[in-house]
Amino acid sequence: MLAASVECQHSVLSKISEPFVTVASVLAMPSRRKCGTMIGWRLFRQPSKSLDSRKPRKSGVVNAGSDNTMRELGPASSDEMVLSFLRAEIDSPTWWPRYARVLNAHHLNRSSLIDNADLNDSRSNHDRGIVLGEVRGYGRDEGLFQGLPLDTKWRRVSLDPTEFQRLRYINNDEFWRNLTGGTRSVQDGARNYKGSRITAGVDDVLRKIRQGASIPELILVEDMRGGLVVLEGHTRATAFVIARSNPISALVGTSPAMHQWTFI
16 A cells, blocks of 8 residues: 555656646546545645736737827828929939939929929929939839839828837848848837938938928838838938927828839
């Protein structure tokens, strides 16, 4: 009997040392009738944390659109998007020489076409599309606009600082990938921009923000995963995230086929 008791105790102790003890596992032990009393004592004495008391594991996935505070300001046309793009980029040290060549080649006047534009003038709308097409590939399925769906719908929104975590730089660009450590998050870019090629540009926009100057709106597209990818305005987006002071104005494009855009 003593040997049987020792054997039974060893069997029970080996079971209760496991992370989880269940009634079924105990009942499956050999000689359960001989040591039922000890099994019951050990089972209820076994110290263990309940499943409910354990902290839930974080998945690392954030539903960016779950707390959407983007205020809708109304629909916008593709002509408005083109004009907004040109106004934002025309004075860029990088892009102005290219725009100047195209304007001169087509005998177009910057002041009347862009600075003091008339969106009700269909000829001017057409000419602006030509200019943006030759410089950036708009309407040609080239360059920055390669793969951007033709059925993209545009609207204006006011983006609250709590939504800035949704902002993403374009894909397939080594600079933005390296600046963010591969995340493409504008928030990560804002943390790492010092010492990069955009340092001077971001600091200049920050000065304008603090001075209350007018800043061109961002042009974004929704990536169908809750993100807002910057089509135009990477430097400004970075500065807006750093300043994090007021809601910002943006044009947002959506399409069921947005996954076809090369830079999504």
